[in-house]
Amino acid sequence: MIKSSSFSLHGNLWANKDKLFSNLKLNIKFNKWTIIIGQSGAGKSTLLKIIANLNIPDTFTNNIYKNTNIDLSFSWMAQNDLLLPWLNVIENVTLGQKLRREKINLNKANILLEKVGLINVANHLPSTLSGGMRQRVALARTLMEDNDIILMDEPFSALDTITRSKIQKLTWSLLKDKTVIMVTHEPLEALLLSDNLYYIHNKKLKPIKLPKTKPLRKINSENVLYCHEYILKLLKKSYTL
DSSP, rough: OSSSSSSEEEEEEEEEEEEEEEEEEEEEESSSEEEEEEESSOOOOOHHHHHHTTTOOEEEEEOOOOOOOOOOOOEEEEESSOTTTTHHHHHHTTTHHHHHOOOOHHHHHHHHHHTTTTTGGGTOOOSSHHHHHHHHHHHHHHHHOOSSEEEEEEOOOOHHHHHHHHHHHHHHHHTTTEEEEEEEEEEEHHHHOEEEHHHHHHTTTEEOOOOOSSOOOTTTTHHHHHHHHHHHHHHHHHOOO
């Protein structure tokens, strides 16, 4: 049980001799969605790996620290679904338990597949599924692990517009009470889903004040459109530096 309401990161990160993040400050609130927006190559994915204590290339020098002694567990949801092609849907969902040699909880797996609308294809191979269906399998696999923090690395960017909208809303509905840290380059996606929003500018993370409405926001509302225009200006400024 996590008793703290948040944890934070601070420090610097170098790629070779170039500073990627300078005096980074990031506050993560538990049971909220924190989203980081920035251009490709800005270090978003690397930052997620640092948060999860994953190995990063030797070309990086990491002096970023967490201000918590809590032993946190992490799940990772990537742009690619990373399904194993020789396993069927339910085998992919329960893969973590199998690798840990735990008893497979088929009841939980079936409940999750029901929630993501895939119970009828539980025995199908990934090659028979659409991109949106595959990403829903990845979502069920993420929920199967029930870890403290879910890290999401551009999880919807490979989907077409209509499918992306549906999967965004489904994902938020199933993870709305979880601690999610997500990176994206899509301002509207960030505005739709975030409780707390940061953007990468001049090698720093800076917070963005969000509309007072809660996720899922109406993206055609005046306040959201105004904030969207503001974010676009910020990103354009960061691209031209």
